[in-house]
Amino acid sequence: MVSAERVWEALADVPDPEIPVISLVDLGVVRDVEVDEERVRVEFTPTFLGCPAVDVMRDRMEEAVRALGGEPQIDVVLDDSWSTDRITPEGRRKLRESGFAPPAPREAAGPTLVQLQSHAFRCPYCGSTDTRLENIFGPTPCRSIRWCASCRQPFEQFKTI
Amino acid sequence: MSAQAPPRPELDVVLAFADDELILGWRDSEWTGIAPFLEEDVAFSSIAQGEIGHARALYELAAAELGTDADALAFDRSPGEYRCAPLVELRLVHDWAGTIARHWLYETADGVRVAALIESDWPELAGLAAKMDREEAYHRMHAQMWAERLRSSAERERFETAVEELWPAALGLLEGEQRDRLCELVGREPVEAIGRDEHTDELGPLWDEMTMVRRSVPGAAW
DSSP states (O other): OOOHHHHHHHHTTOBOSSSTTSBTTTTTOEEEEEEETTEEEEEEOOSSTTOTTHHHHHHHHHHHHHHTTOEEEEEEOOSTTOOGGGSOHHHHHHHHHTTEEOOOOOOTTOOOHHHHHSSOOOOTTTOOOOEEEEESOOSSTTEEEEEETTTTEEEEEEOOO | OOSSSOOOTTHHHHHHHHHHHHHHHHHHHTTTTTSSSHHHHHHHHHHHHHHHHHHHHHHHHHHHHHTSOHHHHHHSSOGGGOOOOHHHHOOOTTOHHHHHHHHHHHHHHHHHHHHHHTTOSSHHHHHHHHHHHHHHHHHHHHHHHHHHHHHTSTTHHHHHHHHHHHHHHHHTTSOTHHHHHHHHHHTOOOOOOOOTTSOOTTHHHHHHHHTHHHHHSTTOOO
16 A cells, blocks of 8 residues: 655655755655555656656656556656755755755845855865856756865755755 | 637747747757867756747647647647747857857746736646746856846857847747836837747748657657
């Protein structure tokens, strides 16, 4: 028998295709799970609209639901109700351990270049805040590149959305 | 479109917006591998991916109303049916000053357009526009940073000349009061706009290349 709790557990084992240290549940992109007999409805929001991993995420969530004997329906919600603030504390810890600085909290006005150029972002390797923006854009839409002047290495910063 | 409901008046705006984002995304991607330095290679590739992602979401929204799908809207229309503005059609690869001038003008105009769509009565469009705005904030930041950089460089004149040349086409991205807002934001006087009535000669070759796979192998998936 499928239960919402078991679906959440299964989705917590589905890794993000591009940052596999973190699961889709840690990333906070699974918004809701509703179970009605075999039918399992999962509500999900991509981090960025242009995220190339969206279709892979959808397929893997469907596989995870089917493995429990459920019939999946993945609804993609494309609005502003999701933010990187929903990345769980556990997710943030995993990101940091893998060399990704977690996103700064969202502010109503949105981020500014001055903020990104400030020294408020902590290096995930050595903890120093003596870091600077190298590139607003990185290997995927959700990441920026920063440089740590203290331990002298680049790291990736999850963008605030 | 359902049988009774009239087409939403904003459908044309959504399609024009989607076409702008798709074609500009294509043009931006032409810098992949050949930008002036590695950071900009990454940046323009990522911006291109962002614009094409926005085009996809907008096409999906329009497709649900029109009873078709996003790929059909993106690739199965003839060049004359696209509603994109001439500004995004221009092939500016190898002209960095022109590329940054367009980027800055486009992103500024896009900010005006998105801010208006966030207020739409069409809930899905308003929600999508709000999410897009969060992402476009990074594009605007990048464009602003580069505009300031070129203005304070030895290439200042090339940049300003490019802005001057592109300005009528930039104004043509918007209509009505939104044009006034763009004039304020970029500090320029209104001129006669080059709008969406006619395409440039540069759309045809882009369309040929962009739709080649789709036309060669209908229904191809990968």
